Structures are given as structure tokens and as C-alpha cells.
Ligand SMILES: Nc1ncnc2c1ncn2[C@@H]1O[C@H](COP(=O)(O)OP(=O)(O)OP(=O)(O)O)[C@@H](O)[C@H]1O
Ligand SMILES: O=c1[nH]c(=O)c2[nH+]cn([C@@H]3O[C@H](COP(=O)(O)O)[C@@H](O)[C@H]3O)c2[nH]1
Ligand SMILES: NC(=O)CC[C@H](N)C(=O)O
């Protein structure tokens with residue numbers, strides 16, 4: 001499964017980011033990629049002898065622990081044998097100091113927020129083009145002396161060892177966080193490190209990635225094997241499917257499962273856009289009855305997710321068995337649209353985060369199938385996937401679609417999922433999204449949808465008493481879907497949508513707008 005990761009880091013000069021658990025760790029990788037240097041994050045416990053590739057340099061991230069604590073994580077000392085430049089950020093610098101003399105302890109006061117960087121060694125290649133810039137601090141521990149063999153290259157009011165450098169080797173430590181945008185010249189510092197000190201080539205571009213990946217897929221699959229893939233019409237699976245089609249054409253079989261809880265006209269739309277528009281070899285499987293029958297009487301959100309996840313697998317296996325590859329007895333490979341954030345979550349040295357909700361996942365196929373995985377987007381962030389999609393000729397509209405969860409409307413009809421309830425939710429959702437598009441707001445919002453609540457409310461229409469259900473509208477702004485804010489619509493917009501929904505959708509008497517952020521709420525209601 002890790003073969004794709006290794007391949008990319010062998011082709012591009014790669015900075016290894018060792019994650020000590022900071023909430024900012026993934027931003028280090030992001031910033032480096034922004035100036036076209038490829039970077040990969042692995043847990044801080046990574047054994048260097050098991051790496052399988054040689055990094056151009058190593059960055060040790062910040063982290064919540066104290067280096068002197070008993071259970072603190074420590075780096076594999078073999079990183080020093082790699083003989084490449086090393087940069088320690090916050091905990092990473094404290095780790096360097098701990099290894100070289102143990103002069104780290106609790107500071108008198110915690111330091112959280114902005115500070116001014118005073119460069120003491122203007123000739124240090126780390127600080128070229130920087131001085132007196134604003135830097136972002138977030139620490140409670142500090143260095144209480146110089147690590148053996150190091151010298152001070154920068155200070156701040158509260159940190160006499162704000163920047164340190166080894167006297168002979170290219171090893172640096174900084175107390176602040178250059179990866180957060182609050183550090184005004186943080187990106188310059190990371191570029192100084194990666195490009196000038198590590199000499200990494202700035203060739204990580206999506207154009208180069210497409211070429212490398214198509215070549216890699218062709219080699220991996222060979223001249224005759226065939227590949228299946230679950231394709232939803234969502235951004236990730238469409239981009240993965242398009243890449244696969246570029247690589248092996250008709251030998252790729254995309255399968256869209258109509259699970260009865262897709263959006264209005266979705267199956268037909270996707271068939272047209274992907275099949276006819278993008279030339280993807282796509283089969284639509286109508287399994288609506290199978291899904292809806294199994295969901296009968298089920299109200300628990302987790303049970304719904306499990307039923308849908310399992311049924312996906314059954315349908316998928318059945319379809320795979322129907323395909324007769326020309327060059328062999330059975331399908332050998334399975335395409336997945338796994339993204340880098342999924343990988344990051346599952347590799348965290350602290351273990352996968354606590355389960356809030358079981359995201360339906362084709363990963364469940366692994367235990368049951370002999371299929372070998374192909375995950376071409378495994379190294380990419382969502383916005384990189386979107387860029388890649390545009391380069392592959394996928395329309396701007398499709399590439400910028402809001403995400404839509406695999407369990408679909410089943411987790412947006414709260415309570416029991418019936419055909420009638422799905423129809424109401426679907427209609428309301430369609431009106432809401434239509435109005436969002438008309439108002440030119442679609443691309444300003446990260447995700448929007450309507451939920452049907454299992455409560456009834458009294459209303460009055462045409463002098464008649466009504467007693468019908470409630471629709472809750474949700475719209476959020478977010479970059480990573482881990483945290484989110486609700487979208488501040490104009491009142492007139494909400495008024496219009498509410499009026500249309502109550503008038504046009506039978507069974508709805510009232511509309512509300514969800515004004516909860518994530519956390520404490522989640523994006524979906526179930
Ligand atoms: N109706 C469906 N038919 C076939 N596969 C599906 C369906 N719904 C989801 N999947 C599979 O589950 C994966 C995960 O779904 P997810 O919603 O995270 O990604 P996506 O649909 O490709 O993109 P987006 O995040 O934009 O919705 C998809 O990449 C796809 O492989
Ligand atoms: O493919 C998916 N299968 C799922 O089971 C699932 N549950 C939530 N989501 C989507 O994930 C993002 C975060 O949602 P939550 O805050 O509700 O966890 C939002 O974009 C959600 O739409 C899912 N996607
Ligand atoms: N942001 C960090 O890396 C903090 C490091 C360490 N936990 C401290 O409090 O100083």
C-alpha cells in the first residue's frame with residue numbers, strides 16, 4: 001500500500017517532515033509544496049532504516065509533549081547519520097537540545113502569540129531576507145542553555161535561544177512556527193531551508209506529477225491487467241478515474257452505485273458528464289431497492305452508515321465478478337480516491353483519532369478482496385486534487401463541486417429513511433442549491449445541503465392548518481472540513497429559500513438555518 005508513497009519520494013527531491021503531533025504539522029508540508037518542493041510527513045517514530053528513500057532534508061515539527069517527560073516521543077537518532085540538513089521547529093528544536101545536553105525545562109511563563117525576531121547572525125543561510133519579522137510562538141518549555149556544539153543565531157524578547165545553529169553542520173532549531181501564516185516571513189525561512197540549504201529542486205508541479213503518475217500506473221498495472229474503481233461523481237473519485245483512464249483507457253472500469261440516496265438526477269448526470277464528457281468507461285448500477293430495503297426501520301446513524309458501507313461492498317464485489325478481463329481470469333486492481341489527509345490521520349503516531357462517526361469507506365473492501373490497491377491521489381491535498389482535475393480537462397464546475405458523503409441523503413433524513421422521506425429531502429436540497437447557485441454563492445461556500453428533521457410543526461397555508469415536518473438548512477465555510485464556520489447568508493436570501501421550500505415541497509411546514517460551528521457540531525447532522 002505504501003508503494004505509491006515511496007515512488008513519489010524517489011522521483012522528486014523530498015523533505016521529510018517528522019510529526020511530533022503539533023496541530024500545525026501538516027502545514028509544514030503544505031508550505032513547502034507551495035514553492036514546488038515535495039514534502040512528506042511521517043510519524044516522529046519513523047525508523048530511518050525502514051524509510052526506503054533518502055530525504056533531501058529533515059524537519060522535526062512541534063508537538064504537545066515536553067521533551068523531558070517520561071512518555072515524550074523521541075526521534076530515531078539515525079537521522080543524524082543521513083548527513084542531510086535538519087531543522088527543528090519548537091518541540092523539534094527542544095528535541096535537538098535534549099539530545100545535545102538536555103538543557104530544556106518549563107519556562108516561567110507560557111508564550112502564545114506574536115513575537116519579534118531579532119536575527120543575531122545575519123549571514124546564516126536560514127535567515128536570508130529576514131529580520132525583525134513577526135513570528136508566531138506557541139510553547140511553555142524553553143531552552144535553558146545552548147545545546148552542545150550550537151550557537152545562537154536569533155533571539156526574541158522572551159526567548160534568548162529563539163534560533164540556534166550547529167557550529168559545523170547544517171542543523172538548525174527555531175522556537176517559533178514558520179509554517180503558520182501569522183509568521184510574516186515564515187515561508188521565506190522554509191524556502192531558505194529547503195531550497196538553499198537542502199538544495200531541493202523546485203520541480204513539484206501538478207504537470208510533472210501527472211506524467212510521473214501515468215507512467216507509474218502503466219508500469220504497475222502492466223500491459224493487460226484490468227482495474228475497477230468506485231466512482232461517485234464527486235471530486236476525488238472523478239479525478240482518480242480520469243487519471244486512470246489517461247493511463248490505461250478502456251481497461252479501467254468505473255462503477256457508480258445508485259444507492260437510492262443520491263441527489264436529484266445525480267446518477268443520470270454523472271453518467272453523462274463522466275461517460276460522455278470525460279470518456280470514462282462507466283457503468284451505473286441501480287441498487288436503490290437493495291439499499292432502501294436494508295435501511296427499513298433503522299434510525300441509529302451509525303447503523304445506517306454500516307449498512308450502507310456493507311451494501312456498497314456487496315454490490316461492488318458482484319459487479320467486479322461480472323467483468324471478464326481479456327488478458328486474465330479476474331480483475332487484479334482496485335482504484336481508490338484516498339487523499340493525503342486520510343493518510344495523515346491514519347499514520348499519526350498517536351493512532352487514529354477517536355471515532356466520532358464512521359465515515360463510509362471503500363477501505364472496508366480490503367479484508368474481503370484479493371485486489372491490489374491503486375491510490376494515485378494518496379499524496380495530495382484536496383486543493384491539489386482540484387488543480388490536478390483542472391489540468392486533466394475536468395470542468396471547473398465538477399472540480400469545484402461541494403463534497404457529497406457516500407451515505408448521502410440517508411444521513412440527511414434524520415430518523416427512518418423511507419422513499420417518501422428521501423424524496424422530500426432531495427427536493428428541498430435541490431431548491432436550496434439552485435438558489436445558492438443563482439445568488440452566485442456556490443463557490444464561496446464549502447458545502448451546503450438540506451436535512452429533513454423527524455419532527456412536525458404547525459403552520460398555516462391558504463387559511464388551512466398544516467402540521468408537517470421541518471427542513472434544516474446547513475452551509476459551511478472551511479478549508480479542511482476538520483473545523484468549519486456556518487455561512488453568513490443575507491436575510492433576504494434565507495427568506496426566499498424558506499418560502500420556496502414551504503411552497504414547493506409537500507410535507508414541509510417550516511425551515512430553519514443551522515448556526516452551529518464545527519466543533520462543537522459536525523458538518524453532517526448524523
Ligand atoms: N454512489 C457511489 N458509487 C460508487 N462509489 C462511491 C459512491 N459514493 C462514494 N463512493 C466511493 O467512496 C469514495 C469516498 O467518497 P467521498 O465522498 O469521500 O469522495 P468523492 O465522492 O470521490 O469526492 P467528494 O469528496 O467530492 O464527494 C469515493 O471516492 C468513491 O470511491
Ligand atoms: O464519503 C463520506 N462518507 C461518510 O460517511 C461521510 N460522513 C461525513 N462525510 C463528509 O465529511 C466531511 C466532514 O463531515 P462531518 O463533520 O459530518 O464528519 C463533510 O464534507 C461530510 O459531508 C462523509 N463522506
Ligand atoms: N508548539 C510546540 O512544539 C510546543 C512544544 C512543547 N510542548 C512546549 O510547550 O514548549
Ligand SMILES: [Mg+2]
Pocket residue numbers: 232234235403404405406
Ligand atoms: Mg462523495
